[in-house]
Amino acid sequence: MSGKAFISDDARNELTKIQYDVVMVEEVLAIVQKDTGFSLSSENVTLYDSESLQIGNGSGMDGLAIHLHLPDKQIDQVYYIYRGTHDGNDAYYNATGIAAASNTLQLDDAEDFFKRVNSTILNQGFEPTNFGDGHSLGGHVVINLALKINTSSNYVNTSFVNVRGLNDAPINTYTLSLFDEGFNRHLKNNLGIKNPLILPEKDLIQYTKEYYNEPSQIIEHVRVKGEPLYAQDFRGKLYIGSQIHYLGDLETEEFTNVAKYPFSHLTWMPFFKLQELRYNAGVSSFIEGFGNFDRKIGLEKAKEMYESPLGRFILGVNIAKEANQSAKPLMFNPYFGYQLLQGYQQRDQLEYHGIAHLTELYKTGHMKTYFNMLDPIGGMPILLDREELLLFMEKCQNGVGDKQQIIREIRGYIHGELEEIYSGVKFDIGMGISALEANPSVLLPKSRMSNFGILGGIPKERKARSVVFDESFDPIEHGVLGPLEEIIQTVEHEIKHLEKFIQDVVVTLDVLFDRDKELASNIRSAQIVTGGSR
Incomplete structure (x- = not known):
């Protein structure tokens, strides 16, 4: 079957x-x-x-x-x-x-x-x-x-x-x-x-x-x-x-909803609120009139009464009486006429x-x-668009992948470009050190002739035989890497919350749409985060 x-x-x-x-x-x-x-x-x-x-x-x-x-x-x-x-x-x-x-x-x-x-x-x-x-x-x-x-x-x-x-x-x-x-x-x-x-x-x-x-x-x-x-x-x-x-x-x-007061958006004003109450009472009275007639006479009895002239007369009197009581509050309401006009248009x-x-x-x-x-919170009826729902799940899924890609790019910058820049600086400094070690005299000031003549003697030229540098380099300071690591931690925190959100949504929707096998399959696929933008 x-x-x-x-x-x-x-x-x-x-x-x-x-x-x-x-x-x-x-x-x-x-x-x-x-x-x-x-x-x-x-x-x-x-x-x-x-x-x-x-x-x-x-x-x-x-x-x-x-x-x-x-x-x-x-x-x-x-x-x-x-x-x-x-x-x-x-x-x-x-x-x-x-x-x-x-x-x-x-x-x-x-x-x-x-x-x-x-x-x-x-x-x-x-x-x-x-x-x-x-x-x-x-x-x-x-x-x-x-x-x-x-x-x-x-x-x-x-x-x-x-x-x-x-x-x-x-x-x-x-x-x-x-x-x-x-x-x-x-x-x-x-x-x-x-x-x-x-x-x-x-x-x-x-x-x-x-x-x-x-x-x-x-x-x-x-x-x-x-x-x-x-x-x-x-x-x-x-x-x-x-x-x-x-x-x-x-x-x-x-x-046009004829049963609805046309100016409900103005009912924060006392006058319009009173008019709405009167309108709603008129609608209720009108509908209740059908129920009153049905309970008093009913369809079968009405059909029987219609078979004889006297019965038709009595039936007509009852209908007129019920209509006068139930329809009058609404028929003479100008707002009801307004709604009928809207419907006619x-x-x-x-x-x-x-x-x-x-x-x-x-x-x-x-x-x-x-x-x-x-709505699980407010209890009000809501309409969920199938395509928009799947698109939302796809965006959530891609959002995790995008955030993971951000972390990869930041780490790539730290271990790639930043290290390359730092290595380039160290290389330039190293080349300068080598040049100074080959000609240490450039570090000394040039000697000058004394102003004291013979008494001052003839000065000897000073020469630097060698020079020694401390060629060790400190690692990149925290002031440079700290903000980048904070960004990574923030994005990782966002990923954790987004994955938890997706998991909760999938569990909820899986129950709600368990009869729609195709949709349920698409929703469950959101649990497998592939990453990357589309």
């Missing part, structure tokens, strides 16, 4: 795109054959769809499972694909299940679909490897499902090995705490939290990251830079996973969210990958 997908990400994108229509086996075969180059038949592909299994009709959940089985090539893989927003049922879940966290309708149906398909395949004697894909709402669904499947003891040997969200909606940690009984039990039994819904957002997000740390490593997000969904905030929002792949122009401005970026646009951009191969991680 291989953990590597038989088909490429481009082919998985295409399969996700065609799910918005009725999917035929012939379409799947054409995509897989074009992608792999293998000739396949309908015997190698089995399709399962939620509509045929009569799952998701009430909630709007739409699931597709593609079972590829090629015994001669030892391929046994299932690709679970969940569709994005398509109709009113999906819109209802977007508002109530994702934003307001008041129901888990589509998640429950998605799990039922998975259980039914998985049970059928296992009963046929297969032991497949599971992959997951989903666009927009579908990405939210498949990621929630994978987190539950991969941590539940109810699913043995049926876990997902890779899940991709394509311009996916984020998970809501409050919704997840309702959907995954295992996570709920963990909060209750291990942390003493009886009702996760009343937890502060920051705390629940932290608990979610800790509990799903292992399964989140198989999750990837693919998003077009500047698409509108990613920027929108709500209580409990979390993009969990190991990597985020960006497509398109990375200089594209992020879409960026309306060309709305197409970036579509699966067709994403699929075409993905084919170009121009993609920037970031690792989605937590």
Whole structure:
């Protein structure tokens, strides 16, 4: 059973795109054959769809499972694909299940679909490897499902090995705490939290990251830079996973976050801080309105009421009443109008969210990958650029080599050029000594005639017969070598600290990226310091 997908990400994108229509086996075969180059038949592909299994009709959940089985090539893989927003049922879940966290309708149906398909395949004697894909709402669904499947003891040997969200909606940690009984039990039994819904957002997000740390490593997000969904905030929002792949122009401005007060940078002033509090209260009230309606009436009851004239009237009264209570604080807020205007001016970026646009951009191969991680000190989410991370490790590695080269050059100067200069000086002095020894008289002053005439006598000429010099030389003084030795000691100290830093970074990153074998190998190579600049 291989953990590597038989088909490429481009082919998985295409399969996700065609799910918005009725999917035929012939379409799947054409995509897989074009992608792999293998000739396949309908015997190698089995399709399962939620509509045929009569799952998701009430909630709007739409699931597709593609079972590829090629015994001669030892391929046994299932690709679970969940569709994005398509109709009113999906819109209802977007508002109530994702934003307001008041129901888990589509998640429950998605799990039922998975259980039914998985049970059928296992009963046929297969032991497949599971992959997951989903666009927009579908990405939210498949990621929630994978987190539950991969941590539940109810699913043995049926876990997902890779899940991709394509311009996916984020998970809501409050919704997840309702959907995954295992996570709920963990909060209750291990942390003493009886009702996760009343937890502060920051705390629940932290608990979610800790509990799903292992399964989140198989999750990837693919998003077009500047698409509108990613920027929108709500209580409990979390993009969990190991990597985020960006497509398109990375200089594209992020879409306006309508839920964010537009002048947050001025909230150090009391007036703007008060306006921000009012704005945030209005947003919370607006989102909570969806939850209130869902808890009071619900989708199924709303559908039943819509069948009769009286029911439609009562339903309309309830909607109007709830809208008046929840939407009024926001709709009459001028700053909300300002944010809507900003979004309207960026309306060309709305197409970036579509699966067709994403699929075409993905084919170009121009993609920037970031690792989605937590700052170990502040606990805040951070994105690490893969290429920049490897470049940083390479620079650290080369930095040690460069410092070692500095020491070699200083020692070379001491034992080479400095000794050569000193030897040259000694040679010049030695030549002068030899010349004086050959003619010592030059050291004596010339004699002069006495001014005393005869009485003074005739002076005798003085001659030096020999001269002796002390030809021993002292070593180079410390005043010359001392500063150079201090520089060497300083650089050696820097090397020691840099090597320790590299070792600590390698140990940390080796744990964080143990699933990325290629990156882990490159990181470990930083332990072997080769030296020299590049």
